[in-house]
Amino acid sequence: TGTILNKALGSKSSSLSNDEIIRGLKEALTIGTDSSAKRLNKADGFFANAAIKILMPEEAKKAEKTLRQFGMGSLVDKAILSMNRAAEDAAGGISTIFWDAIKGMTLTDGLSILRGGDFAATEYLKKTTTAQLTEKMRPIIEASLSKVNxxxxxxxxxxxxxxLSKTPVNTDLSAYVTERSLTGVFYSVGQEEQKIRKDPAAQVTGLLKKVFGGN
Incomplete structure (x- = not known):
């Protein structure tokens, strides 16, 4: 299977126009981000995925260990599950922010993505949407944290x-869960980007097949 880079830059006889390249990238990013949002915005979207599951923050690891030693592991388990449930609940609101960034992609952005690495499109989204996503997701996360107790x-x-301790832990829960949620979102988008780049079965439209080399 060819790659978009080979197709667009590697051959003088390429039949792809700049317009097709940009439309293909936008289509791939739209499909990838929508798929990620749908997968994450359901029960166990975060919790059952070891790569993105939200665990206790580093500064709370000692607290977790201590409570488990004192037979209070169920408190920790409930906290971990509820953080992931909040992230899953909030993931439903990410698509619209991604759409705005994708719509605004220029030819220069597109060519930069083409010349970049395997996760260049995901890195583009990270660069252009992290501030907005953080701003939008934080209040949703706060509401979700409250909703799921x-x-x-x-x-x-x-x-x-x-x-039990002389050194209390005072982590900002909503900031932590928001940051870990975004890490999970971009990880998921990156996985979708890989699929579309490399797997013909994931190239679900004619334009994607043409641009990414499925057929």
Missing amino acids: ATQYWKDVFTAYNK
Whole structure:
């Protein structure tokens, strides 16, 4: 299977126009981001995926270990599950921000993606959408954390731990879950980009087949 780079830049006889290249990239990114949003915005979208599952933050690892040693592991388990449920709930709102970034892609952006590495399109989205996604997702995450009782579970964990420790933990829960959610989103988009670049079965439209070399 050829790659978009081979197709677009590697042959003088390429029949692809600049317009087709940009439309192909936009189509690939739209499909990839929509697929990611749908996959993440359901039960276990984060929780069952070891690559992006949200665990306790580094500064809370000692708290987790201590509570498990004292037979309070269920408090930690509830907190971890609820953080992932909040991320899954918030993932439904990411598509529109991605669409705006994709619509705004220029020929210069497109050619830069073509000349970049295997995750160049994902890196483009990361660069152009992280600030907006953080701003949009933070309040959604906060509402979701409250909805799935994560805020209470988190409080339970650290109320219990801070009674046992001289060094209390005061992590900003919504900031942490927002940051880990975005890491998971971009990881997922990157996986979709790889599929479209390399797997003919993922090139689901005529334009994608033409641009990415499926047929």
